[in-house]
Amino acid sequence: MNFIGRVFIKGQINVLTGLHIGTGGSGGIGLVDNPVIRDPLTRRPIIPGSTIKGRLRHALEIVLGTESQEVWRLFGAKVDAFEKKAAGRIMIRDAHLTDESALALESVDTDSLYVEIKTENRIDRARGVAEHPRQSERLPAGAVLDFEIVYSAWEKNDTIDDLHNIEVAMRFVEDEYIGGSGTRGYGKVEFNVLNVAYKSVDHYRSNEEGMNLSSSRKLWTQQAAEMMGFLPAQGGRA
DSSP states (O other): OOOOEEEEEEEEEEEOSOBOOBOSSOOOTTSOSBOBOBOTTTOOBEEOHHHHHHHHHHHHHHHHOTTOHHHHHHHEEEOSTTOOEEEOSEEEOOEEEOHHHHHHHHTSOOSBTTBEEEEEEEEETTTTEEEEEEEEEEBOTTOEEEEEEEEEEOOHHHHHHHHHHHHHHHHHHHTSOSSSOGGGTOOOEEEEEEEEEEEEHHHHHHTOOOEEEEOOTTTHHHHHHHHTTSSOOGGGOO
16 A cells, blocks of 8 residues: 555634533632633643544544444554554644634633633522532634644545545534533534645655645535546546
């Protein structure tokens, strides 16, 4: 099996309802109970690449099955009884707030920098009273983050299926959520693909930049396959 090249899928994640991805701990005494994870340098909230990848994998497992070879090919799998793992074909970067979105959030009177504070209570149904209030930070609806998915291609036929499955997984996640408390309305998102690029093994050998196109959700899989020479270009282009 020979390495063919890499496809770079870039775009934005639009946050449609408040999104929470926690640090796994408390903010400390007198602070928010459930803070969001932030970039340590900018203090801006992020969506870790591992979170996006996990949600996309979960989505594709529902569609194709947990034992699907197509899922394993994209996301990796155990290969023997000793828990040795084979790497998948996609890498997903951490998603960071766009500068425009960060500036917009800085100008809004939110409860904390870049985030809102959501207070929730546990309801004692027997007594009909709220108890144990807990505060969580959320990235507000309307926030926009940049994302990048990098796909490594090894086989022509596999690649066409893999690109299609990435799109399938994104569509599925859009109808679910990213982050915590999704069943309570958190974390609805929209993926907006803006650019698709391709760098072949020859581009790496010759130190060339590769091919780069503006794109959209409707076109990116077709454009990626065309750039790789796997499908004829639309309109008779070479």
